[in-house]
Amino acid sequence: MAMALCNSLFHVEFGELGVAVGTFDGIRLTKLPCPRSNTSIKCATKSVKRSYARAIPCGAQFLISKYCYNGLLFSDDIWWSGISDSCFGRRLSPSVGPDASLQSGGFLNNTQFSAIQNAFFHTERLSWITYIYKSHEHSPTRTSSNRVCTHIHFKFISSENKLILIPNAGFYFIPGALSLEEQCQWIKESLMSFPQPPNRTNHNAIYGPIEDLFVSAKEDKSDACTPQWKFVEELGESHGKDVSKSVSASVLLRKLRWSTLGLQFDWSKRSYNISLPHKKIPDALCQLAKRMAGPAMPCGVEFQPEAAIVNYFGLGDMLGGHLDDMEKDWSKPIVSMSLGCKAIFLLGGKSREDTPIAMFLRSGDLILMAGEARECFHGVPRIFTDAENAEICHLESHFAGEDDQHYLNYIRTSRININIRQVF
Ligand SMILES: O=C(O)CCC(=O)C(=O)O
Ligand SMILES: [Fe+2]
Structure with missing residues (x-):
């Protein structure tokens, strides 16, 4: 595992949790005061849906540049197309095939779109959406101000009806995969x-192999004075002698x-x-x-x-x-x-x-x-x-x-x- 400090500063909005600013290594991750309340997120989402329903003519394309699903921040741009008013407010089941995917500038048919919309809009995991632009152009152009994402795909595993989000080539995020x-x-x-x-x-490097750590830690609780392992810690010359420090199994479990x-x-x-x-x-x-x-x-x-x-x-x-x-x-x-x-x-x-x-x-x-x-x-x-x-x-x-x-x-x-x- 190559450890490296990533120094690029990131800025991430976590819905109700607020805004985090930090570096990749997390040392400077800070939680800033929450900019949105739960209710305002809900209202914002509702009004986004309403404005879609009102303002979007059938076949137009829309650019969502930032939104958050299941805590996953998508800050790249995504084009959706093939939207019609009638899709909104309708609960359609995500029935697209296993290979349905959305790529930059790609066009979704209504079923595909509805499936994605369903997954995003009818779930509590949608936290927020910001910056929605609409465009009537049919071919999004790649300029810096009108950037098109090239690497976000959405996939459904149709058999299990699970949503997989793939923000980078080869990276798959499958929420709730384990029962x-x-x-x-x-x-x-x-x-x-x-x-x-x-x-x-x-613990091997210091204590050698340890058997039954969890069981011993459990027993520790009832007999907290009987540590299972000991190690000798040199506390420095000034003390004139070695000092033994005992470590209990529950401490080792925590460590x-x-x-x-x-x-x-x-x-x-x-x-x-x-x-x-x-x-x-x-x-x-x-x-x-x-x-x-x-x-x-x-x-x-x-x-x-x-x-x-x-x-x-x-x-x-x-x-x-x-x-x-x-x-x-x-x-x-x-x-x-x-x-x-x-x-x-x-x-x-x-x-x-x-x-x-x-x-x-x-x-x-x-x-x-x-x-x-x-x-x-x-x-x-x-x-x-x-x-x-x-x-x-x-x-x-x-x-x-x-x-x-x-x-x-x-x-x-x-x-x-x-x-x-x-x-x-
Ligand atoms: O804890 C995680 O989710 C990631 C773990 C990881 O990246 C690793 O062990 O290499
Ligand atoms: Fe890793």
Whole structure:
């Protein structure tokens, strides 16, 4: 994983959350006061719809230069065409075929348009739209003031009726890809079994392999005075002697930052070390990854999950702008699943100077990065752990049993990302 600081300043509006200004690495991410209330967003959306319905003659083209769907900021321009008044206010099912896509200057037929409109306008995930221009030109011209986006496509997986948003070539964002049961299952696995040796974690370097960290952390709670591990910390010459500091399992669980599954990644050499002892990725996770990788795979080719990195984020943790470039074949996707608290994900360009686009990743969302997207810097500058913004109510109701309390306590203030890779 090539870590690099992306210094281009970005400015992102997050609907009710306000405006964030910062750098790609997130260090200077700041939340500014909210410019819009919930009600004004709703009103704005309504009035946008009304003005469309009133003012748009059939067949005209429109340019939406900025809007936000599911927290995903689209700041590039998009042309929609083939709009007719009668489309508005009608609830049509998204019934376009798997390959329906909208490209720059492309023309949508009414069914395609309605499907997209339906997805955008009849969902709570539409947060805001700004700057809507209309044009009667049929061929948008590419000038700087009238820019046409060349890389935003919308796709539907017709079989599952799921919307996939593809803001960059090779980048797929599939909101709500994992069911609630799947989310809970993989949260449990991520805590109980993924950090188990021979899988390595960030704790290996200091403590060596640690067995049953999650179980020990659970037991810690009832016997907080009995730490499970100790390490010796040199506190400096002036103290005249070494001072031992004990670390409890629950502290180590909180400090768990990553674990690696399958082929083990050697962070010091920044490469996969096939000689390190390892277990194959669990079969259920392999099957899931193969299924999830589908939209980014060439027809008839199957994704081969060989390694995975599990990232654990607590309050204040972030992942700086980086590239994942240690796998051999970049045409194969990285399959990346989000669990737990909501996060901001930034997708930049090939240069660290390119301004990233931002999106929220919620529990159950999936990202695929293949091809060109593998060359794009990306990072996670922030997670949200407060009750209002973490958006994990559905997990709270599912983890309701007594045995589940420890998972719930953990995930209430954490995010887990499982990203699965084909190495060769
Ligand atoms: O946490 C995420 O969503 C992204 C993780 C990632 O980019 C990585 O582990 O390489
Ligand atoms: Fe990454």
